[in-house]
Amino acid sequence: QKEVEQNSGPLSVPEGAIASLNCTYSDRGSQSFFWYRQYSGKSPELIMFIYSNGDKEDGRFTAQLNKASQYVSLLIRDSQPSDSATYLCAVLTGGYNKLIFGAGTRLAVHP
Amino acid sequence: DVKVTQSSRYLVKRTGEKVFLECVQDMDHENMFWYRQDPGLGLRLIYFSYDVKMKEKGDIPEGYSVSREKKERFSLILESASTNQTSMYLCASSSSAETQETQYFGPGTRLLVL
Numbered sequence: 001q002k003e004v005e006q007n008s009g010p011l012s013v014p015e016g017a018i019a020s021l022n023c024t025y026s027d028r029g030s031q032s033f034f035w036y037r038q039y040s041g042k043s044p045e046l047i048m049f050i051y052s053n054g055d056k057e058d059g060r061f062t063a064q065l066n067k068a069s070q071y072v073s074l075l076i077r078d079s080q081p082s083d084s085a086t087y088l089c090a091v092l093t094g095g096y097n098k099l100i101f102g103a104g105t106r107l108a109v110h111p
Numbered sequence: 112d113v114k115v116t117q118s119s120r121y122l123v124k125r126t127g128e129k130v131f132l133e134c135v136q137d138m139d140h141e142n143m144f145w146y147r148q149d150p151g152l153g154l155r156l157i158y159f160s161y162d163v164k165m166k167e168k169g170d171i172p173e174g175y176s177v178s179r180e181k182k183e184r185f186s187l188i189l190e191s192a193s194t195n196q197t198s199m200y201l202c203a204s205s206s207s208a209e210t211q212e213t214q215y216f217g218p219g220t221r222l223l224v225l
Binding site for chain 2: 001008016034036041042044045047049051088090092098099101102104
């Protein structure tokens with residue numbers, strides 16, 4: 001079983017809709033969770049992190065964490081074509097600040 | 112802003128060559144990481160370092176070595192490049208002083224081994 005799992009997609013949503021990206025993880029001791037966005041040919045850039053159960057909002061982005069279900073999600077409101085990218089879920093686990101990445105979900109926002 | 116730079120954006124090397132990939136960060140971060148990214152496999156950790164002259168193996172260290180002689184610089188070495196090391200290599204750094212220990216990535220080096 002992979003430690004961090006994401007649906008590879010592509011997830012296709014119309015412009016203006018809400019995109020919902022999901023991620024599950026296997027290590028119950030994980031403390032911090034990250035969402036990165038990666039445009040084709042570029043390096044990952046941090047969108048937001050979350051470490052408490054519940055929701056965390058930042059502009060059009062909302063991260064949701066449910067530690068009991070070992071589930072973290074990212075909602076993108078009012079999706080724009082510029083949001084089209086691969087979204088990587090990452091979980092901080094173990095010692096020495098190791099991040100475990102999911103394989104990413106490709107999001108396509110069409111006009 | 113955190114800045115992580117990598118010495119090359121693109122590299123083409125021949126099988127058997129020794130390859131050096133350099134990474135420099137300017138935020139006095141203690142932790143530095145080398146990943147490779149391949150389609151369908153995501154980011155996989157090769158090596159990381161949490162202090163000068165310290166190194167720890169990641170998930171796929173075989174065929175690689177690293178060097179960290181100064182806090183700001185972390186080098187990845189391919190002792191004898193092979194075609195299966197063709198990949199995108201990403202360097203990252205983080206600070207243990209941050210609660211969330213966010214990792215910041217460099218622009219990546221796309222390596223082709225012929």
